[in-house]
Amino acid sequence: MDIKYYGHSAFQITTQEGLKILIDPFISGNEKCLTPVELINPDVILITHGHSDHFGDAMEIANNSSALIIGTHEIANFIQKQGLEAIGMNIGGTVSINDLVNISMVDAKHTSSLDFTENAEVGGSAIGYIITLENGKKIYFAGDTGLFGDMKTVIGDIYKPDIALLPIGDRFTMGPEDAAIAAKWLNVRIVIPMHYNTFDAIAQDPELFADMVSEKAAGTYTVILDPGETYSEE
Numbered sequence: 263m264d265i266k267y268y269g270h271s272a273f274q275i276t277t278q279e280g281l282k283i284l285i286d287p288f289i290s291g292n293e294k295c296l297t298p299v300e301l302i303n304p305d306v307i308l309i310t311h312g313h314s315d316h317f318g319d320a321m322e323i324a325n326n327s328s329a330l331i332i333g334t335h336e337i338a339n340f341i342q343k344q345g346l347e348a349i350g351m352n353i354g355g356t357v358s359i360n361d362l363v364n365i366s367m368v369d370a371k372h373t374s375s376l377d378f379t380e381n382a383e384v385g386g387s388a389i390g391y392i393i394t395l396e397n398g399k400k401i402y403f404a405g406d407t408g409l410f411g412d413m414k415t416v417i418g419d420i421y422k423p424d425i426a427l428l429p430i431g432d433r434f435t436m437g438p439e440d441a442a443i444a445a446k447w448l449n450v451r452i453v454i455p456m457h458y459n460t461f462d463a464i465a466q467d468p469e470l471f472a473d474m475v476s477e478k479a480a481g482t483y484t485v486i487l488d489p490g491e492t493y494s495e496e
Contacts, residue, residue: 263395263496265425269294269489270460271316271405273427274304278396281305281363284329285391285403288318294460296490299323306359308393309333310405311374312385315460321346332357332365334386340376353389366392368417370407372435392421402426402448406457409440414447426450429457430471431464438466442474445482454485454493 264276269292275283284304289295291314299319307320307329317337324331324346331341331348338350351357356366372388393401402423404413417423426448429435435457436444445453453475458466472484485493 263397263399264492264494265401265427265454265487266492267454267456267487267489268292268297268302271310271427271429271456272318273403273456274302275393275401277363279360279362281359283308283359283363283393284323286310286316286318286405287320287323288315289323290319291315292318292460294489300326303327304329306365307331308365308391308403309337310370310390310403311372311388312337312376312383313374313406314378316406317376317378330359334367334374334389336384336386337376340383340385353387362396364392364394366394366421368392368402368421369410369412370405371410372406372408390417392417392423399424402450404428404444406435409436409444413444418448423448423450425452425454427454427456430455430466430468431458431460432466433463435464438471438474441471442478445475445484446479449479450482452485452493453479453482454487 271286282304285308335350338348341348370388370390374385374388376383390405400423428441430441468486
């Protein structure tokens with residue numbers, strides 16, 4: 263399993279069986295991303311909410327690759343109207359990809375609108391995902407969110423993820439200290455910070471976040487990825 267970071271909150275997960283899952287593909291507008299849109303060829307695209315720095319290049323990439331897009335009911339409806347294939351779901355639901363990988367939708371505390379459209383159309387709720395891989399490992403992608411109790415009582419206690427991808431930028435999401443508390447509540451083996459240093463407003467030092475995780479979440483290791491880098495494990 264590989265987790266490749268494209269910068270901001272954009273990642274591609276490649277599973278053991280080679281399924282490529284792209285998440286929040288903010289690529290062409292992201293100065294931190296080193297990979298051209300044309301070279302990204304996923305099987306599935308997950309969108310957490312409608313803001314342009316997360317919806318990003320989803321439709322162009324889907325058009326180029328024939329990838330299936332998954333998002334909230336409202337986002338899926340919008341994409342289907344553009345002539346692309348999309349599956350809508352909602353919080354608490356799960357869809358299976360090729361009967362191998364399960365995608366579950368969980369809550370996030372944030373706003374969501376399609377802010378790149380003329381009338382900023384409704385995007386439904388902001389959400390996160392639990393991705394259950396072929397070998398049973400679980401990756402929690404938090405999306406844009408503040409700290410909230412379900413990270414412990416639902417996501418941590420019930421879903422029990424192994425790896426968490428958490429925003430640390432502050433202002434629009436959790437800052438490093440709250441994200442370190444989230445890592446403790448989630449009780450994950452690995453935490454990967456995201457949604458920081460793309461813009462001045464979300465400038466953070468990920469090493470300080472790693473120190474906070476070491477202090478607050480014993481047994482959790484922080485993996486800091488630069489754009490273009492990949493974290494791999496069996």
